[in-house]
Amino acid sequence: MARQILSRTQRVPFYEVNTFQEWHVSTMLNAMLAVADDQLDQLNAGDEVMHAKALGWVITQYHFDIQRFPKSKETVTLSSWADSYNQFFSYRDYQMTDAMGQELVHINSSWVMMSFKTRKMVRVDPEIVKNVIADPIRSVKKFPRIPKKDYTGAQQKPYRVRYFDIDANQHVNNVHYFDWMIDTLDLAFIKKYVIDTIDIRYEREVKYGETPVSSVIVEPDESDKSVTTYHQIKTADRVNTECEIHWHLR
Incomplete structure (x- = not known):
């Protein structure tokens, strides 16, 4: 076709x-x-x-x-x-x-x-x-498989879901997850690296009034010129989203 x-x-x-x-x-x-x-x-x-x-x-x-x-x-x-x-x-x-x-x-x-x-x-x-x-x-x-990670002790930030985050399907618009994930990283990291691939899997919706937590694990690759970050967004005991992002030096 x-x-x-x-x-x-x-x-x-x-x-x-x-x-x-x-x-x-x-x-x-x-x-x-x-x-x-x-x-x-x-x-x-x-x-x-x-x-x-x-x-x-x-x-x-x-x-x-x-x-x-x-x-x-x-x-x-x-x-x-x-x-x-x-x-x-x-x-x-x-x-x-x-x-x-x-x-x-x-x-x-x-x-x-x-x-x-x-x-x-x-x-x-x-x-x-x-x-x-x-x-x-x-x-x-x-799609590429996203490895399971233990986020215990990982760097985290909570995000309160605002009215402005909700779309016509009555849940958080999928693009907001990227802001929550990248914002969890240090500014020095973001200034040093730039993204080349992203794999993200959405598992459960996030609704108005909830407070999901964004967690990140940073793992340097064998080459010192690139790094991989693993992200999880979780509300209470429910995983909403998992993501793997690969970065290279600017």
């Missing part, structure tokens, strides 16, 4: 960058998600159609490959397309290229449909998924 790709060209907003003039992970992802959202609306598979059926799209996993972060006011092209789906999961890709067409970021993702009534995953709705224009598959796509 031919891919239906939607692309949008824009400048990186100056108010969404860090001290190195790089687009923040969370706001960069928001911009890419907006392209996908527009495509879903065009294909009659967006929020209006989903919410009428008491359903919502919910992310389960992302894999990021980052060649470099775009800079403030740089012109980039953001693209998204549905890749495939099975009876429970829908797979979608995102891409960012620079003005010369060079790929800066590529993201693979896995989504499910959640029932607003039960707050649980349901089988894909055939009337909706047929509109997405993707290949039906029987298999479940594998």
Whole structure:
């Protein structure tokens, strides 16, 4: 089946960058998600159609490959397309290229449909998924495995969930987890290293009024030029999210 790709060209907003003039992970992802959202609306598979059926799209996993972060006011092209789906999961890709067409970021993702009534995953709705224009598959796509870690004694920070963190699905918007995870690291670390890959798995939603705790473990690689961080977001005794981020020297 031919891919239906939607692309949008824009400048990186100056108010969404860090001290190195790089687009923040969370706001960069928001911009890419907006392209996908527009495509879903065009294909009659967006929020209006989903919410009428008491359903919502919910992310389960992302894999990021980052060649470099775009800079403030740089012109980039953001693209998204549905890749495939099975009876429970829908797979979608995102891409960012620079003005010369060079790929800066590529993201693979896995989504499910959640029932607003039960707050649980349901089988894909055939009337909706047929509109997405993707290949039906029987298999479940594998993402890189995130190692289990013991976060006892790890560096931690609590975060109170604000009204502004909640999205249309009535839980914390998935991009906020990146802010919570990266903010747990020391500023000296962030100034020394830059991200090249991210793997994140979402396990349980975080709701308004809860106070999740973000924990991080920093493990230097064999080379002194790179490091891996492992992140966990947990509410009480429930793990919400686990993530592995690989960094290299700036």
